[in-house]
Amino acid sequence: MTLTTLLLAALPLTAAQPTTPDLLAIKVGKAETIDQGTLEHAVILIEDGKIVMIGEDLPIERGIPVLDRDPEWTVMPGLVNAYSRGPLDSRGGNDSTPGLRASGELYIGEDFYGDVLELGVTTLGLYPAGNGIPGRAVAIRTKADTAEGLILRDDAYLKIRMRSSGSDKKMLKKGFEDADGWIEKEAKAREKWEKEQEKAKKSKKGKKDDEKEEDKSVAVPVEPSLDDEESGDYVAPEKDPAAEAFLQLRAHELSALVAIGQSSDYLHLIDAIGAEEFDWDLRIPITTELDIFNVKREIGLRACRVVMEPQLSQHPNTLRLRNLPMELAESGAKLVLIPRDDSVVGHEAWLRNTGEMVGYGLDRDAALRALTLEPAELLKVADRLGSLTVGKDANMIFFEGDPLEPGTRVEAVMLEGEFVTGEVKL
Amino acid sequence: MRFSNTIGAAFAAVALFAATPAAKAALLSPQDEESSDESGEEGFGEDDGPETHYFAVRGADVYTGTGEVLRGATVLAKNGRIKAIGYDVEIPGLDFQADVPSKERGYTAEVLDAAGYRVYPGMVAIESSGLLGTGGDYRDSIDPFDQNMILGLSTGITSTGQSNAACKLKRYISQDPPVPYDFDGIVLRDDCYANFSWGSGSARRSVREKLVRASEYLREYRQWQIDVKNDKELKEPSKKGVDNSVLDVLQGNVLAKFRADSREDLLGIARIAQEFGFRPAIDGCREGWTVAAELGRAGAFAIVTPRERRDKSEMLVREGGSSIENAAILYAAGVQVAIKPASRGISLGGITGRDIMHLPVEVGFAIRGGLPEDAAIAAVTTVPARMMGVSHRVGTLEVGKDCDLIVTDGDLLHYQTFVQWTVIDGQVVYDKQDELYFAHIRPRAETEVAPLRRLDAGENEEAAEEGDSEADGDDDKDKQNGKDEEE
Amino acid sequence: MVVAALCLALGAQAALDTAAPRATAIVVDKLLTANAQDEVHAPGMIVLQDGKISYVGAPRELADDVEVVRLEGWAAPGxxxxxxxxxxxxxxxxxxxxxxxxxxxxxxxxxxxxxxxxxxxxxxxxxxxxxxxxxxxxxxxxxxxxxxxxxxxxxxxxxxxxxxxxxxxxxxxxxxxxxxxxxxxxxxxxxxxxxxxxxxxxxxxxxxxxxxxxxxxxxxxxxxxxxxxxxxxxxxxxxxxxxxxxxxxxxxxxxxxxxxxxxxxxxxxxxxxxxxxxxxxxxxxxxxxxxxxxxxxxxxxxxxxxxxxxxxxxxxxxxxxxxxxxxxxxxxxxxxxxxxxxxxxxxxFGIDDRVGSLEVGKDADVVVFSGDPIDPRTRVLRVWVDGDVQYEFERGRQRF
Structure with missing residues (x-):
């Protein structure tokens, strides 16, 4: 790897002045990379906001500014909360509005972004409010100049609520029926169009005909050209947003996050899905007495993601504690942990609470992964963040100790190569 | 629990169930089952595959509900249906003599050794609330993990009337690979009754008008069926103004269900039923004992709560009010009696003995009032099954019926008896020792039935079995018991 | 036996209506005394006299003027x-x-x-x-x-x-x-x-x-x-x-x-x-x-x-x-x-000198059940309180 040598003296960095050099090497005692395990005496080279190199005891070329915090600091990827409404304040209903996007609600003036960024939360998945099928979540970075600038990815997932009730099951089934309805409508429209074409062909024999064939089979909707009816291109009927979302689900262009509340909801979900095939993950809020252990094997076998709070619950009607996030992770589910409380204070306790779960038996690696890479996968932004991997955004939190130990201080937070908080001196 | 499991590889998995075939079998009509039954009578194996699941409970005293008691017998089920009941029943998948799993065979079998226990048909609660979840549309709201369902099963209830349907208390059983919960399998029958209101004069008039119109139509239709043979052009009679549910009642497809308690209402129902020739089901029937003969003549079914106590109005000279003997008097007059408890749901507030969990206690009160024991058990098994039109599936233990049974540690109606296992469709869905609720109470011994310290130890059974009034020799035993207590 | 019991019961009622006999002996299949030894007599006899219990034990010979009530069932204290x-x-x-x-x-x-x-x-x-x-x-x-x-x-x-x-x-x-x-x-x-x-x-x-x-x-x-x-x-x-x-x-x-x-x-x-x-x-x-x-x-x-x-x-x-x-x-x-x-x-309540068990000298509060007294299937056949019959199955059967 060739690097441009820059002659830079050690310069102080503060959050107030985002003057982190474009090229920077950081040496830390420990790096929790998530995807390659824990590196000791890790060196991370960052250029233009991306991680360009990471390894143990890498030699650093002369001239590259170095932030040497080996062995005091431990680094891990910025936290990803995939299921939040922290900065949003709208209210939802009980309807099916799968076309609705949470990104429409974004307001840059919220303090929330900065507050949680300071705590190391570099990515948020914000979902639209409401029961039923309220719409699509958006993945955002927690700092930008404009609302649009926040957006990492729209349509991160489609949120669906499923309870053991006829209305919820019907709503899901109806979504796919709408999709079927559109397919039928489209097929009819095409048939009609083809017939018209046939007619037109008969009347104007010998005209160009071969070229259009391919276009028809793809059925790409194009702008209608009303002035030229006879030779007009095929125009697919307009998709209603409901049908569109479910067509996207079937095409695996969109995935669903289904919120269930208990074991029976899971069975009803499987029943409502029937023969449909689409990607879905689960959101299961931890309540005082949650019976989800009844279907943990089933959920584990699906290897889907499960979004939960790092919280213990009680075995129903007893005082016996159960670590359900651990049980699900051990069954094979991919754990995504979110703060117990969606407030700033909740985010502050997030790591500590996760550490408690590790104390109660949750695998440490699974716990760290559940804060970073798994939520990034859920939000479909894992190609650019969620782990300390070459090519990914330099989103990092630096601690003066073990991130999961209570009392460990956050020393600095970096978002896309910029130190955004902490007093950092090279 | 002592399960012997077969099939080599999966030997360790105690709960190796095969639910899919069971569920499929449950959907077969009785005729289908009969034919397959005959073919399988010779021996097992030809049509058996990996999907085939056998379940057997052996060594128990089997109370079939048909009047038979088979001591130390075996009940064998194949894919959820009873295949054999009796002695020397070969249990496929087990080498019968050596009691070892037979590895060559490709199917699964489970055996519950229950020597010293009793087997009864699963109870059919004519009415309950909450056992299938809180929603009305149970197919879309059932919670097969719910505590109430488990407690229903702990009572020995395997089927129940829910709204207007007959349903099974099917739990979800985790299997490998997972089998989706059979939401349709919970329903034995939809629309078991046509519900008639008899509360007011206008309601009674409306019932009569509907019956008049429907029977008029039936007469016309039957005449038309004859006449149309001669005159092919003849038009079918008009169905205008005919209530289909009333027509169903007159054709005997469903029972007409009334809610009535007073003597006047009961007499009115008995008379209209006789006039139009249908059999009424009367829920409540408090003063039924005063007009039992009339109800018997009408071929009525009654749903009674023996413990209900209400004095008659002091204005009345005639007999009336509740009677502990209501069920017995109705039964003696030929009325088919089903029993429901004072409280239809599960109650865990602390006052015990009155809710659906104590259905056998309520049955006990009918016996207190003179109802014979077999009729009392029928009141929570065969009669409700008949009323709901599902007696071809549940209510008794007979070859071809669903393998819904309970294994108890004694007389089902004795207050100390606990259901140890509940089986639905040939699958163990409740094991007392596997659930928190009752496992601590007289925990089941692994080897044999622990002798129960009972006030009536020994005497009632013997008296009942031998038909003698006296059972001698208990004297010393009881004294001994008493002395033990003081030491 | 049933017939006999019935006749005797009717006799007892008639007696109640007229003049109380000197003593009443109740003979039952089983008698639960609830005394300190929890004694059980099967069959058992209990004699009531002047509102008190004068005998508890196995059936025995009685004087001619003692009315005998024979019931198929168990006796227990009220x-x-x-x-x-x-x-x-x-x-x-x-x-x-x-x-x-x-x-x-x-x-x-x-x-x-x-x-x-x-x-x-x-x-x-x-x-x-x-x-x-x-x-x-x-x-x-x-x-x-x-x-x-x-x-x-x-x-x-x-x-x-x-x-x-x-x-x-x-x-x-x-x-x-x-x-x-x-x-x-x-x-x-x-x-x-x-x-x-x-x-x-x-x-x-x-x-x-x-x-x-x-x-x-x-x-x-x-x-x-x-x-x-x-x-x-x-x-x-x-x-x-x-x-x-x-x-x-x-x-x-x-x-x-x-x-x-x-x-x-x-x-x-x-x-x-x-x-x-x-x-x-x-x-x-x-x-x-x-x-x-x-x-x-x-x-x-x-x-x-x-x-x-x-x-x-x-x-x-x-x-x-x-x-x-x-x-x-x-x-x-x-x-x-x-x-x-x-x-x-x-x-x-310190009234065990009068009630609570079937023992000589105590109040004649006796209940005869058709069987196990705490089994819902069992019926109360007759109840004596202070030696007087206060309930009879034949008369109040609708009740309970």
């Missing part, structure tokens, strides 16, 4: 229920919700011995009842101890009036103990009760009889028993401390429901009797996932005098026996539970 509210015939006349302390109130004045509820109670084998005011106030008042004798009046029925005091300490009176109540919580309820008790003690020390507190003075001196409505583990232990450790009264914990059984060992160590019911099962408070039979727990912890109650009409009085069978179902010993309906409540 049941004794210490926590009942049916004396007035309903739920009326139960609470005086004006004052939080009512040491002058007497339930006896509301007694209607022939009311329908008592008639049915006898048909369930209940022969002695302590009819008490409700638990809406801290000192609810004084109860009446009476026999179930629907064919008799106040004088013939009453054993003692007042028969004891009723106090309510937990749950019910909390927050609503009378219009003038200032005590809404456990601490102030305790304070109020102790204050009035101390005043009663003071009056006794000064050698005067305070007209308002005279009955309470009798409780404080140990002459009258006191039954205390209390529940939950903390309520039960507080009650025991106040009434036993501090005042050393003849107290009895009534209810003791929910997770009250969890302090049973402490109660047993203090030697305080427990009168349990109408709740005999706990699921929600104990939080161990079990359906806990609390009677079994109290007995297992060694509570010396454990009895059951109905709190009628919370549980119907006639279903008193069901408290025993359901407790036996949930783990208690059935013989102990039979004692909890008979001799234990009698001992708790």
């Amino acid at each position: 049941f004794v229920d210490l926590h009942t509210h049916i004396h007035s015939g309903g739920f009326g006349d139960v609470n005086d919700m004006v004052h939080s302390l009512n040491p002058e109130l007497r339930a006896g004045s509301a007694l209607r011995p022939g009311n329908r509820l008592i008639e049915i109670a006898v048909a369930g084998g209940v022969t002695t009842l302590f009819g008490i005011p409700g638990s809406g106030t801290n000192i609810s008042g004084f109860g009446v101890l009476y026999k179930a004798k629907p064919q008799d009046g106040y004088v013939g029925s009453v054993v003692a009036d007042p028969g004891g005091m009723k106090v309510a300490q937990d749950s019910n009176p909390q927050g609503r103990a009378g219009d003038f109540a200032f005590g809404n919580n456990r601490a102030s309820m305790g304070w109020q009760i102790e204050d009035v008790c101390d005043r009663a003690l003071g009056a006794t020390r000064e050698g005067r009889l305070d007209p308002a507190l005279q009955n309470l003075q009798r409780v404080m001196s140990g002459e009258l028993p006191v039954i205390i409505h209390t529940a939950g583990s903390e309520g039960v232990i507080n009650t025991a401390r106040m009434w036993k450790t501090k005042y050393d009264t003849r107290c009895c914990i009534s209810h003791g429901s929910f997770d009250g059984w969890k302090v049973a060992p402490a109660i047993a160590a203090l030697d305080v009797p427990v009168n349990h019911g109408p709740r005999t099962m706990d699921f929600y408070s104990s939080r161990n996932g079990r359906i806990n039979g609390s009677a079994a727990e109290f007995v297992a912890a060694g509570v010396p005098t454990f009895s059951l109650n109905t709190d009628s009409s919370v549980m119907p009085e006639e279903e008193f026996f069901l408290q025993a069978s359901m407790s036996a179902r949930l783990g208690a010993d059935p013989y102990q539970m039979l004692r909890a309906l008979t001799i234990h409540p009698a001992q708790t």
Whole structure:
């Protein structure tokens, strides 16, 4: 790897002045990379906001500014909360509005972004409010100049609520029926169009005909050209947003996050899905007495993601504690942990609470992964963040100790190569 | 629990169930089952595959509900249906003599050794609330993990009337690979009754008008069926103004269900039923004992709560009010009696003995009032099954019926008896020792039935079995018991 | 046998209608004495004379003028229920919700011995009842101890009036103990009760009889028993401390429901009797996932005098026996539970010299059942109270 040598003296960095050099090497005692395990005496080279190199005891070329915090600091990827409404304040209903996007609600003036960024939360998945099928979540970075600038990815997932009730099951089934309805409508429209074409062909024999064939089979909707009816291109009927979302689900262009509340909801979900095939993950809020252990094997076998709070619950009607996030992770589910409380204070306790779960038996690696890479996968932004991997955004939190130990201080937070908080001196 | 499991590889998995075939079998009509039954009578194996699941409970005293008691017998089920009941029943998948799993065979079998226990048909609660979840549309709201369902099963209830349907208390059983919960399998029958209101004069008039119109139509239709043979052009009679549910009642497809308690209402129902020739089901029937003969003549079914106590109005000279003997008097007059408890749901507030969990206690009160024991058990098994039109599936233990049974540690109606296992469709869905609720109470011994310290130890059974009034020799035993207590 | 029994029964009735015979001998298949040895005689005979029991044992030769009643069934002592509210015939006349302390109130004045509820109670084998005011106030008042004798009046029925005091300490009176109540919580309820008790003690020390507190003075001196409505583990232990450790009264914990059984060992160590019911099962408070039979727990912890109650009409009085069978179902010993309906409540109120067991010299309160007395399938065939037949199956069969 060739690097441009820059002659830079050690310069102080503060959050107030985002003057982190474009090229920077950081040496830390420990790096929790998530995807390659824990590196000791890790060196991370960052250029233009991306991680360009990471390894143990890498030699650093002369001239590259170095932030040497080996062995005091431990680094891990910025936290990803995939299921939040922290900065949003709208209210939802009980309807099916799968076309609705949470990104429409974004307001840059919220303090929330900065507050949680300071705590190391570099990515948020914000979902639209409401029961039923309220719409699509958006993945955002927690700092930008404009609302649009926040957006990492729209349509991160489609949120669906499923309870053991006829209305919820019907709503899901109806979504796919709408999709079927559109397919039928489209097929009819095409048939009609083809017939018209046939007619037109008969009347104007010998005209160009071969070229259009391919276009028809793809059925790409194009702008209608009303002035030229006879030779007009095929125009697919307009998709209603409901049908569109479910067509996207079937095409695996969109995935669903289904919120269930208990074991029976899971069975009803499987029943409502029937023969449909689409990607879905689960959101299961931890309540005082949650019976989800009844279907943990089933959920584990699906290897889907499960979004939960790092919280213990009680075995129903007893005082016996159960670590359900651990049980699900051990069954094979991919754990995504979110703060117990969606407030700033909740985010502050997030790591500590996760550490408690590790104390109660949750695998440490699974716990760290559940804060970073798994939520990034859920939000479909894992190609650019969620782990300390070459090519990914330099989103990092630096601690003066073990991130999961209570009392460990956050020393600095970096978002896309910029130190955004902490007093950092090279 | 002592399960012997077969099939080599999966030997360790105690709960190796095969639910899919069971569920499929449950959907077969009785005729289908009969034919397959005959073919399988010779021996097992030809049509058996990996999907085939056998379940057997052996060594128990089997109370079939048909009047038979088979001591130390075996009940064998194949894919959820009873295949054999009796002695020397070969249990496929087990080498019968050596009691070892037979590895060559490709199917699964489970055996519950229950020597010293009793087997009864699963109870059919004519009415309950909450056992299938809180929603009305149970197919879309059932919670097969719910505590109430488990407690229903702990009572020995395997089927129940829910709204207007007959349903099974099917739990979800985790299997490998997972089998989706059979939401349709919970329903034995939809629309078991046509519900008639008899509360007011206008309601009674409306019932009569509907019956008049429907029977008029039936007469016309039957005449038309004859006449149309001669005159092919003849038009079918008009169905205008005919209530289909009333027509169903007159054709005997469903029972007409009334809610009535007073003597006047009961007499009115008995008379209209006789006039139009249908059999009424009367829920409540408090003063039924005063007009039992009339109800018997009408071929009525009654749903009674023996413990209900209400004095008659002091204005009345005639007999009336509740009677502990209501069920017995109705039964003696030929009325088919089903029993429901004072409280239809599960109650865990602390006052015990009155809710659906104590259905056998309520049955006990009918016996207190003179109802014979077999009729009392029928009141929570065969009669409700008949009323709901599902007696071809549940209510008794007979070859071809669903393998819904309970294994108890004694007389089902004795207050100390606990259901140890509940089986639905040939699958163990409740094991007392596997659930928190009752496992601590007289925990089941692994080897044999622990002798129960009972006030009536020994005497009632013997008296009942031998038909003698006296059972001698208990004297010393009881004294001994008493002395033990003081030491 | 049936025919014979019937004829004899008719004979007995005829005799009742005319002149009482010198003595009546009841011969049954089985006789549960509930005496100290829990003796059982099968078959057994019991002779009633002048309202008292003159013989209990195996059948024997009798003088010619003794009327013999032969019944197919079991004989047991009449049941004794210490926590009942049916004396007035309903739920009326139960609470005086004006004052939080009512040491002058007497339930006896509301007694209607022939009311329908008592008639049915006898048909369930209940022969002695302590009819008490409700638990809406801290000192609810004084109860009446009476026999179930629907064919008799106040004088013939009453054993003692007042028969004891009723106090309510937990749950019910909390927050609503009378219009003038200032005590809404456990601490102030305790304070109020102790204050009035101390005043009663003071009056006794000064050698005067305070007209308002005279009955309470009798409780404080140990002459009258006191039954205390209390529940939950903390309520039960507080009650025991106040009434036993501090005042050393003849107290009895009534209810003791929910997770009250969890302090049973402490109660047993203090030697305080427990009168349990109408709740005999706990699921929600104990939080161990079990359906806990609390009677079994109290007995297992060694509570010396454990009895059951109905709190009628919370549980119907006639279903008193069901408290025993359901407790036996949930783990208690059935013989102990039979004692909890008979001799234990009698001992708790110090009336075991008269009722609670079938022993010579005691009141002729005998119930003949068709079988196991605590089996719902069993019927009461006949009930004698003080030697008189108060219920007969043939005559009141519709009842219960």
